Amino acid sequence: MSWTGNVLRVDLSAGTCTTEPTNMEWAHDYMGQRGLATKYLVEETDPKVDPLSPDNKMIFATGPLTSTIAPTSGRWSVVCKGPLTGAIACSNSGGFFGAELKNAGWDMVIFEGKSDSPVYLDITNDQAELKDASDLWGKSVWETETTLRDRRGDPDVRVASIGLAGENAVLYAAIVNDLDRAAGRSGVGAVMGSKHLKAVVVRGTVGVKVADPMALMKSSNAAKEILAEHAVTGTGLPTHGTQVLMNIINEVGALPTRNCQDVQFDGAHDISAEAMAEVRESDGQANLVSNHACFGCPISCARRSKIDPTHFTVKDKPEYQHVSGGLEYEAAWALGAANGVNDLEALTYANFVCNEQGLDPISLGSTIGAAIDLYDSGAITQEDTGGLALEFGNTESFVAMVEATARGEGFGKEIGQGSKRLCEKYGRPELSMTVKGQEFPAYDPRGIQGMGLTYATSNRGACHLRSYTVSSEVLGLPEKTDPHVTEGKAGLVKAFQDLTAGVDSSGTCIFTTFALSGDDIAPMVDASCEGDWSVERFVEVGERIWNMERQYNIDAGFTGADDTLPERLLKDAAKTGPAKGHVNRLDEMLPEYYELRGWDTSGVPTRETLSRLGL
């Protein structure tokens, strides 16, 4: 119940699709989605595997609550070893694809090997078949999805695919479903491309049954009421989307600006939610057209935008003049503030391109920021950039770099390797704003101390979605802590990490946790699944998953020395705002964090800890 009990195994080398029962022992210990898929990866692959080799596996996974009445039940994840970091990669997406996959009757699809020629996987309920995708190779996500939907002749099919970035092994290529929802981070799209898998098409009409439907409706209705009445999930996110954060984070002095040279951006308002809603002079329309919900989501934080048709980025390109996925806070920050660009329409265009060709806008924007910093410091010149003058705030050169990276042309090939490799190549590794090789997101750890520990210890490289302490340190949820204080942050980060790992393994969205606690979420899992799912068990599963991921990374070659931050954040103090004079004081938090985790002083889980968690 709730789990479908079926795993689809696709051997791309042999061209076969086989069905096997879900390992229910593992499902009870790792729940689903992120946790269960990672367990399969750990058991079936060598952690030292080359991420882009046929020996790496890639798993599409749903959770037990996916496509149930539990609010935000549209989530699914992609798990593999990540090419950007060499660490575990787990990218979570919304939209409608995950629910359709679950409705077709699958807990997971495991892709292994590599096809000789491009293929796509075509699924209708229990029927799965690999089909030739030679004609789709070289096409964008948008073209691929439209072509496959037309080919099937069924408007209800759902598609997840890669664009040029995944084909060209951009190390932060995304897998995009439903045109503009993405398993965005850690380069899962490059792994898909390395396997010559262009797309997965799915139609599901089997449906999902749960153990106790009445109990699930009761707990789901209670959760929906809390979400509706909450200031963030009931008002802030529906009204402004994630972009509600732009002005807030800028005001607290934690908006990483110009490759973290600054913590506040004078153009923040120009690229904010409020600006998206302002009517343009040119066409009398606003950038923002409407909000939109992922499957099963009462919050509806997604944005629909239309670019100003007279803007230089699109005026001769009708293919970008339609309504599509608008800016999220992370994209607006990374493409905008990180590069000093305050042109909302240009950023929306860059975001469209990221969706169209399957790129992670966080890593893309941050890597362009690092390139500008390299140029600024003289480490690269116009000879390297193919004649482009890279400057913070130069919209034209920024757009040119986005396009070159998406197409894999010229200097864009270097940008496509991520900021760590770029900065190392040109002898300035300290200019890369990354942890474990992954660019960090939209919160400067000098202004929000807990986010420093979050980035340093995230198992998939720097990430805000592994423990969003911003919730406590800025928004005061579930309770306010001082963003400039390090005391107590080790415990806060651990608690957020464990809860988040549980939520990511359930099939629901982490955004619910602004309003919901484990006490609200665990009952929905309990009602849906076999066995008793107390909040304690839910969080313990999260802790088990966290330690499993950690151990995988250690086995892959990472050590405690990788739990660090770029020097700029540890030594160069914030110049303005409430955090003026602050650096991130990671050393005050990390030892306590290791101790709370039950890890030794070098960050390795102790035998007792592993044994306690059944690892």
Place this chain on the structure above:
Amino acid sequence: MHKALVMEVDACTGCHQCELMCSYGKVGAFNPAKSVMDITIYDGGAINVPSTCTQCQEAWCMVVCPVQAITVNPATGAKEVSAEACVGCKVCTIACPFGAINYDPDSGVVTKCDLCGGEPMCVEACPTTALAYVAEDSTGYDKMRRSATLAAGLEA
């Protein structure tokens, strides 16, 4: 007086919670493919249109049914399909001008909205005001009042 299920397109976010609950009521599983409430999405989600049977007073599906499988529930006014009586001829799906009655190959009979016996589960599930179950003599009046407010030059 009967009540009517009304839909407000502008308020629909396309979340499909209605389809989840509707399908549960119909087949006992969360399965949007079996929902008789359907959300059609345009412009990548900028416009989301909920559609289902509006329970015509003179219901053509009922008129054309050769085996009288569609009858009126006097309590709700809903035109209900008897799965036992339906022979799956699909003539009703041709007669309905809105496509609001559909054939389900898994069960071999047609399926349509029956207002859940007077407590529509889709309305309960809808997190916005896109779906409502209102007295049938009030349908459209909310929208009329909003239009009047706009015509008066006031903010709706």
